[in-house]
Amino acid sequence: MIKIIIAIAMFLFLILIHEFGHFIVAKLSGIRVNEFAIGMGPAFYSKQKGETLYSLRMIPMGGYCAMEGEEEESSDPRSYDRARPISKFLTILAGPMMNLILASVIFFVVGLNTGVTTTSIGNFTDNSPAKQAGMEIGDEVVEVNHTKIEKFSEISAIVNAYYKDSDIKEKIDVKVYRKSSGKEMTFSIAPQKENGNVFFGVESQLRKAGVLEAIKLGLVETIKNIIMIFVILGRLFTGKIALSALSGPVGVVKELGNQAQNGLMSLLYFLGYISVNLGVFNLLPIPALDGSKLVCAIYEMLTGKTVNKKIEEKVTIGGFVVLIGLIILISIKDIISLF
Incomplete structure (x- = not known):
């Protein structure tokens, strides 16, 4: 039971880092943040501080940084849709980048402790x-x-x-x-x-690795994992790897628990690997992921025109439904494999 709790806490930590990236850059850009949430579903703890509601939610899967005007039209001058295109781009990019930075730091710590x-x-x-x-x-x-x-x-x-x-x-x-x-x-x-x-x-x-050598190791290991993810995606699209080989949140939490039994460094390395996955996956130009919003921000920077909000909303909802459906199917497979 303790193993599961630790694994869930570490998974939510990765989500926290990701959403904090969006949050801090949004704040620095002057974009209004209505809610900063970790978890999904009904809130079991929330606290209003200034203009932002901070909440912990019942389902330990995902999280969000709800910005004014991000998903709907808003007349607020500090809304996301009224922000400069570069501010939108950097705010959305900050989430995945925080995961990649965290992974480099984790791999640095692992390299410093395990050696080269x-x-x-x-x-x-x-x-x-x-x-x-x-x-x-x-x-x-x-x-x-x-x-x-x-x-x-x-x-x-x-x-x-x-x-x-x-x-x-x-x-x-x-x-x-x-x-x-x-x-x-x-x-x-x-x-x-x-x-x-x-x-x-x-x-x-x-x-034993020196500090500078461990920093290099952290960066190299992050890049290696990024390349490996794209290789796996390529094999997935060409049919060389079955969709059933993928793991969802349940599978990740299970594996985090398994790695905890192999020692702290094994656990940290796997945490870094998952952080890279979370960062890269969110950069993909898939509706409902950060990548699709980055594409919209780039389009706006290049053309000076905004993407039609109603069309973007419909595409996002469709992508979200497909994504959630895929996560549920993979999670059912992961749950079955537990028994």
Whole structure:
């Protein structure tokens, strides 16, 4: 039960950061914010402070920053629809950007605490082909298939590229530097293959990262996750990945709970991954998401004309209905998988 509560709290924290981005830039832009809410459905706590109502709602899924004139026409001079196009653009962009910034900070913290990979072996997986061949913890991988290794990630890339056209039973040469003896040694290894990936069964030895290096790691990891999301979306649209493979809020909360059992750093990394997903997903030009409002703001900046409010409202409602329907279907699948 505690695991579920922690997971829900962390999920809502990501929503809070996202909506706070909209909120703070709206306030700085002079746009009136009527309500700042975390959760959906009926409110179980609310407090009026100035012009804004702050509320916590019963259903721990989503949240919103309700700006005057955002969804309906308003004569208020401080309404969203009367704001400058650049103010609209920055206000909407701020939500997803806050999630991406948060992800970079989380990955920075993880990198600072767990360290960075080296080309030395820190551990072996179960039934490791490399261990069976005679390699030892502490061995520094120098070459794989006569190709010099600069980063640990290159090992997997070289091995998978080699066995794309070669028999998995064929052995590949791996040269290591054994620190204990000060000698270079070469091993011929027949790797394993699982789920389409070929591997030796080795894990990198980590070293402590400096602050500047950890900042770089945070940014690089965020970019890597952004790229991975677009790769997954591409596979989804081409049918290489089924829609059933996606997870909704229920699945995310479940996985957050699972990661909590693997330690704080595993939990934080997954939180960063979800934050990237939330940021990127909201940037997509889909009705009812931030991306569609960004498109409208860009159109207004380029043409000097506003999008017809009634048409925008109908498209947004239609997109919202489809989106909620999709979330419900995926959530039902996630709930069924719990049992």
